[in-house]
Amino acid sequence: MQRWLVSAGLTVALFDENPSAGGQVYRDPVYRDPIDGIGASNNADQQAGDALRCELAASKVTTFFAHPVWAVTGDYRVDATGPNGPLHCTARALIVASGTTERVVPFEGWTTPGVIGLAAATILLKSQGVLPGRSTLVAGCGPLLAAVAAKTIEGGGKVEAIADLAGTSDWARTLPAILTRPDLLRQGFNWWRTISRAGTPRYARHTIVRVEPVEQRLRATLAPCDAAGRPVGGQRATVLVDCIAVGHGLTPATEITRLLRAKHGYSREAGGWIAIADQDGRTSRPLLYVAGDGAGIAGAAAAATHGTLAGLACALDLGASNPSRLKRRIEPARRAHRHAARFGHAMANLMALRPGHVDSIAAETIICRCEDVTRAEIDAACDDGARDVNQLKAWTRCGMGPCQGRTCGDVAGELLMRRVGANSRETVGCFSARTPLRPVTLEALTGDFTYDDIPIPQAAPL
Ligand SMILES: Cc1cc2nc3c(=O)[nH]c(=O)nc-3n(C[C@H](O)[C@H](O)[C@H](O)COP(=O)(O)OP(=O)(O)OC[C@H]3O[C@@H](n4cnc5c(N)ncnc54)[C@H](O)[C@@H]3O)c2cc1C
Known part of the structure; x- marks a missing residue:
């Protein structure tokens, strides 16, 4: 995205609360040397992330990492806090690529310590090189089930069971889209080979109905469910573990576009509320663009192609110095995006909120x-x-x-x-977004000061 903006002669500032570029998938690991073999140091996501970070470092983009954005105003003033205190920047245009939030459909005991998000488990594994638990139950739906289970096993942990809300027929429906990505098909196959070699049982079309602490461990009850996610009769299973990694899909992070009162609509297949936008990411507000999963869940590959489209659209709308070159890029970029999004849309559909699940x-x-x-x-x-x-x-x-x-x-x-x-x-409707978008301490906004530093206004003349 930034490539097209910079090449169009524009000044670009990038804010990210993460300490370095890469988002959720291409994140920079805190530990380059894997602990206990967790997260191979040469894996493809890490290499792609390294290439991205090199390209960004060599570009003219001004980056503000470890800077959570806590407010954005209608004139596109972006307020963030960072290691050196608060700062702000006002732009002519704003591209919001804020990603997703993990969804967990609540069940009895889901707030018990030891129950963590499935996507959160990927951060532990990828970034920290830490196992979610020594013995783990992996539950919920979508491709992260196999990813987390396989990485946990490779790292020396035990996965006691996988409880998949989806059934075989749900997965079968995604097959045409999966076949468009042989690389991901191979990756999925390798994950399942690791899982089956470890002898991990998979409970298809099962949901967690209860978690209770039992002597420093967690006992989870799994129930068979119907296609809508509603528990049905049949034999229940119990699993005793020290960690439960559970996630029921992802919802687009729309707090910035909601704060700016762009028009939004609800799309179950796209993960929830999304800013209404054209195919290149233009929202209902002039010079406000969305890209990536924050504009509707479509996966990492589609997030990159969507970013290209938003970058091109923004550069052209701001009067780029090289419009004909940019315009030539639009159609190929749209084609690449449609191709990349096919797989992501199928996965998003698999992870869509199931009404019976919520009812229950x-x-x-x-x-x-x-x-x-x-x-x-x-x-x-x-x-x-x-x-x-x-x-x-x-x-x-x-x-x-x-x-x-x-x-x-x-x-x-x-x-x-x-x-x-x-x-x-x-x-x-949906919740109105409010500042602060991220928890922010008063100290982070005011900085260090003593009472002597406070300017005392002159008393008004009597
Ligand atoms: C916790 C988590 C882990 C995931 N792990 C995986 C995985 O291992 N494999 C996989 O295929 N998919 C994973 N996903 C799904 C994946 O996030 C997306 O498909 C993909 O990353 C979308 O790319 P994106 O650029 O749209 O968003 P992201 O990659 O999420 O990038 C969004 C960026 O915006 C930043 N941001 C958001 N709000 C603010 C703010 N207010 N201030 C400053 N910065 C902000 C974030 O720090 C982040 O760097 C995960 C999702 C989550 C929520």
């Missing part, structure tokens, strides 16, 4: 873990007349904690829609 959440289960709001409290607010998620937020504090509803928002909206009998998620 028990009344006493916590939905908003920042504010400890249960399903029963959400249902009571709906029965008392809440018809919009922001009413729900004001009445129950659901989504009002430090994560700003990133974790609970999708499930809370689905619960509200179903309880009040609304026919779409648009009817009940």
